Amino acid sequence: MNRSDFTVEILRYELESIVGADHVVTDEAEMEAQALDVWWVTRFWRFSDNDFPKPFAIVFPETAEQVSRVVRFCNEHRIACVPRGGGAGDSGGASPIRGGVVLDMKRMDRIVSLNERSLTVRVQTGIIQKHLEEYLNRKGYTMNHFPASFTTSTLGGFISTNGTGVLSSKYGKMIDMVHQLEVVLPSGRIFKSLPVRLHSTGPDYSRLFFGAEGTLGIVTEALCKIHPLPQKRLFRGFLLPGLAEGVEAGRRIMVNGLQPSLMRLYDEKDTGHILTKQFGVDAQGCVMLVGFDGRGRVVDAQYEDAREILEAAGARDLGEDPGKNWWEGRYKSYYPPNDYIAYPWMTAVTDTVAPYEDIERIYHEMRRAVEEGFAQWGAQFHAHFSHWYDWGASFYPTFLLKEYPEDTREAMRLYNRILDAAARASVDNGGVINEHHGIGLRSGRLMRLIYGERYDLAVDIKRALDTQNIMNPGKLGLGD
């Protein structure tokens, strides 16, 4: 936005009249602190002595009505409006690339109500997930949503990226965890979806907003599913002869109707790293961690069946320590020094989901595309399969370059080329890039590759709802 200081001051006053003067922040400290997420490109750009786009104001609303008024204000003045939750994404999704107003949602963290009969909690979406979980734990419940950024990201951020936690094989993605949404639409109107989503009264319109990253509106409240704290959590580690045996064992566990809450199959490279580092074991193969939770007898029975399947696949039982230690220390690797993703190493994840008949081939093709295609840079590739269904699975690959061109633009080009090659390997082999960390700026250009002409529908919806393209412009490949 190119406006004079006078205009900015006038606009600022208008925003203050909506949320209060204390809740419109334009100072240097906050602008600097917000101008960074965990995307490698953002960090590389910023730490290469470049400036990063900043909004003209950061606004902290407290109610949906205030959000609505701010959005209407942005519409009237054709100002970009960027919702921000934790701001800890890895795709530039909350970057205000057109300046404008950032709507920081973290003051909207009120727990509205708890329903212990239907097992739901109604909550404003600016709440940090860990705080919501702590509240539920004190009451004897859990949401069972434990993604990497559990301690720092907001419920709204998870809804807007359709996030996935480590227990998703049993409890699903965010879209499976929410009954009802309240959304401030780009017009400023407040939309509340029907109280339940399992209905046949026309489409479930709330689905539009899961994974929309604020491009179609701002999610302000959600009615979420909750579960009683499990009577028992059981974890176990197994070593399988290879990836193929691991994938097949995982498939058999899922298609036989077992419900592991945790199933993480590490490829050989990841396995070598984990076994050596965490257990001091020098062995070949692929580690699979499994976990079951719920009522004690059900957990034990399900685990026994899973163990039979794993042993039939040639698995060696590593005992309970690998799984238990992983569960207890599951966030440790995200604190610095993160030994696999430490900046300035160039890293990215290219999650992929596909049916069982394709998933293993995609893994090998993607690995080849990265390691062989970028051998001159010593590109490394490692992955684990962490979200399993009765029709397919999702794997979580990471590429890593310890060296890359010094020139900022050359380095960023290389980053994008690797990402493109990995995505192409997925799409060409029947996979779908599964960016539950966010599409944002990082993968927007890949949306046409992934969707093809189907994406015209997304563009039509965007144009219909956001007539002035003010809502988080430039994200999700929906144009600037």
Add this chain to the structure above:
Amino acid sequence: MGIDEIRETMDSCKHCFMCRHACPTFLTTKLDSHTPRGYALMMAEVDAGKLRWAGSVADRFYQCSQCGLCRQDCAYHWAEDDLVRHGREEIVAAGAAPARIREIADRLMKTGTPVEGGSGIPAVMRDKIGAKGAEVLYVAGWAARREAPETIEAMAKIFDSLKVTWCCMEDEGCGIELLELGYAGEARRQAAAFVKRVAKIAPKRIVSSCPHLCRALREQHGLLGIDPPSMPVLHTAEFLAVELEAGRLSIGGGRREAVGYHDPCQLGRKLGIFDEPRRVIAAAIGAPPLELYHSREAAECCGAGSVMLTTEPDLAADVARRRLEGARNEGVRTLVTACGNCKTLMRRALEGDGSGMEVLDIAELAAASLRS
């Protein structure tokens, strides 16, 4: 001094969002510039010449209570609280300390206390100032002297019941506040003068109601090159626990319902003193205190630390209200603490809220349940 001593922490924390959920100032303001990552990032930008220690950047660095909950939460315990202190040293060295900080630092240098008019001398202390040959040197702390003399009266009652002779100092300035505000040189001078005064009094024990002072004498004076005192330094909670276990202190019968304990950051997380206050409370009321969800190492700060009680009274009170609301929601009606700063701030935060909640120092609880 400054960035060079904390560079590794800065370079690690500037990338990391993980501990944000724990930061009491952030939870009150919701500003990223109030998070450990925000501080590290701003410091790195100053170091890179892209930011200056000025305006809002310098301001934010004085809005951290250095409670250390971020360090506790961190899987690798990066010393973010120390990072803030080093940042303040840089700010002071750059002549960029905000005016309110300069004013308070000036007062500390002149009077040993951060408040206008000094800490005062409560009546119960008057004939104890400089008393010769006393067994215990009791250092109440400026907040207790100025805002909560009932804590000192309680300690006087306990000393008397134990037949322990005690004395006080008029000037209790030990340099810790100056160190926390980034004035390391002045802190060193004040700490050295404090130690000299103590040596002159030569008590057998130092007992203090101020966890900041206890930590200063036990740990932080060492950072300034000052040797610790030759006699034991006990916080009142430790003193009471020692006397209780030795059978000299007889308390009980002060039964109250819904008593919780707030672990002061300096006493708990920093000095590792968790059990002694709980034992004293249990003896006084006949039952262990209610354990808050965030307690012991994970206790949330009340906002008073690192001189924020004085430098940022409104923000600190907001932080305290959050802590008090949490305790109230967990069923606490009487919150016991063991720090004059905590008590002062929490009491201010309760003013006019109509909740009926009460905040007591542990000495008050013990004194009220003394058996004759």
